[in-house]
Amino acid sequence: MASNSRTPNTGLAALLTQSKWSRSQFAQIINRMGAEAGLELHYDQSAVSHWVAGTVPKEQVRPLIVEAFARKLRRPVTHAEAGLPVSAQHRGAGSGPSGTGDPTDSTAAQGSSRTNTLEELVDMGRADMDPSRRSLIAAGLFSAAAVVPLFPDLAHAATPPNAAPGKRTVRIGAAQVQAVRTMTDRIADILDELGGGHARPMAAAFLVNTVMPWLKAEAAEPVRKDMLAAASDLVYLTGWMAMYERAHGLGQRYYLRALELAGAADDHVTYCRTLRGMSLQASNLGYGKRALEFADSAAEASPKAEPRLQAFLAGQQAHAAAMVGDKRQALARLRQTEAALNRADDRRESVGSYDRTGYLFHVSHVLYEFKDLPGSISALQQSLKAQRKNERQGRVHFLAVLAQRQLEFGHLEAACESWSQFLVDYEHVSSARGDEHFETMQRRLKPYEKTRAVRGLRPRISEIAVLKA
Known part of the structure; x- marks a missing residue:
């Protein structure tokens, strides 16, 4: 009766089909890989049939199964894709926001933690690439209680993230690191000009198809750390885009993985920048106290930051301090921000x-x-004047916020002018936050439908609504 209740492993069956292996061939391959790992295995066709039928392979064999498919298919394959639970030895200590492992775990266990980080990134990125699955992974909830791993703890786990024993046939160098950084810059430019709806799937595809194999390749120690740092930057940017697209649970998961990669790379800058992103996310969701905690943690973790990063972090501290009503600290942080920018x-x-x-x-x-609504409006107007022309996504957000505050202040005509400018940029941007602003605009203008200002704006609103439908 017990065997009849098993759920067939459709993931494993699909991978066998893609690999064009018979079950007998696959058993022989696992036996050979076991020998590489110092394991004496004697599997045959019947063992593989049991696995496909739903029997879970032994813990030490699961990484071999995943690695065998990855080698054959020449792409990342995860435990989840193969329908297998992650081995306890792979989970390691501190592998996520709720890691509860012993802090005295061995270096090998810490390296296994990195493997789990990479596998989760592959699963997240692969789903993020697929429009039919994106809504499912985006449905996760933001956790205000997420535990952030400390930089010193992460830095101690900076061991090679190899997923399974055996020789690597790919070796990377400085050129591959530069390729990741160049692509990250290009994706950021596309984000600014066309929005996260276009840029995020590109980032996810590059992460899965190119960066993940390079993170598992052989490399000199300095190159390996540089690649981890470059990957952390890309993952941070992907998380920022997910947050901006209102997929807050997914954005938080990307952020946590970026922290882990930054720690392994001994990269304080990206670690602090990611914490600052997490503060911004918390502030967007109304968690003022949590936003301040993240912002303060970011500043504390960067005692030797260069002036622009100091300003970047202090500005977010000012915003978060204002959210919790600490006017004295907020104004002091603004002064600190301006002084750092001047340097x-x-x-x-x-x-x-x-x-x-x-x-x-x-x-x-x-x-x-x-x-101080008038002061807030004036500062926003100055901010817009200082913006570069190709920062279309940022301008969409700034103009929408400006219009809402102008309307709140009772300046309907000024608000309509700002919303008119908003529509010019919004037409060209794919952005969930832009969509949200568009919906807010229509709702806020409804009571003023008969005014001349709103009547003048209405044809353009209707035109954009059709284009975005």
Whole structure:
């Protein structure tokens, strides 16, 4: 009776079909790989048939099964895709926000933790690439109680993230690291100009198909760390896009994986930048206290940050402090932000950049939290003037916020003018946050339908509604 209640492993069956292996051939391959790993295995066709029927393979054999398919298909394959539970030895300590492993675990266990990080990224990225599955992974909830791994703990786990024993046939160098950084910059540019709806699937595809195999390849130690740092930047950017697209649970998962990669790379900058992103996410969702905790943690973890990063972090501290009503701290952080910006050079990074536009936006947020609506509107207007022309996605958000605050202040005609400018950029951007602003605009203008300003805007609203349908 027990055998009849098993659920067939359709994932394993599908991988066997893709690999064009018979069950007998697959058993022989697993036996050979077991010998590579120092295991004496004697599987045959019947064992594989039992696995396909739903019997779970032994714990030490599961990584061999996953690695066998990855080698044959020349792409990342995860335990989840193969329908297998992750081995306890693979879970390791601190492998996620709720890791409960012993902090004295061996280096091998810490390396296994990294493997679990990479496998989860492959599963997330593969689903993010597929429009039919994207809504499912985006449905996860944001956790205000997520435990953030500390940088020193993560840095101690910086061992090679190999998924299974055996020689690697691919070796990477500085050129591959630069390719990841260049692609990340290009994706950030596409995000600015066309929106996360276009850029995020590209980031996920590049992450799964190119970056993950390189993270498992052979490399000199400095190159390996550089690749982990470059991958962390890409994962941070992907998480930021997911957050911006209102997939907050997914964005948080990307952020946590970016922290782990940054720790393994000994990359303080991306670790702090990611924590700051998590603070922004918490503030967007109204968790002021949590936002301040994340922002303060980011600042504390970067004692030697260069001036632009200091400004980047202090600006978010100011916003979060205002959310919890701490006016003194908020204003002090704004002064700190402006002073740091004045010391910064003119270099602009594609990922995690911060300039006067961002500073003025933070000023606007702080003033708004303390009921200075005219000051908040003025700061937003100055921020928009300082924006670069190709930052279309940011301008969509800024203009929408400006219009809402102008309407709140009783300036209907000014709000309609801002919404008119919003529509010009929104037409070209694929953005869930832009969609949300569009819906808010229609709802907020409904009571004023008979006014001349709204009547003048109505044809353009109807036109955009048809284009976006």
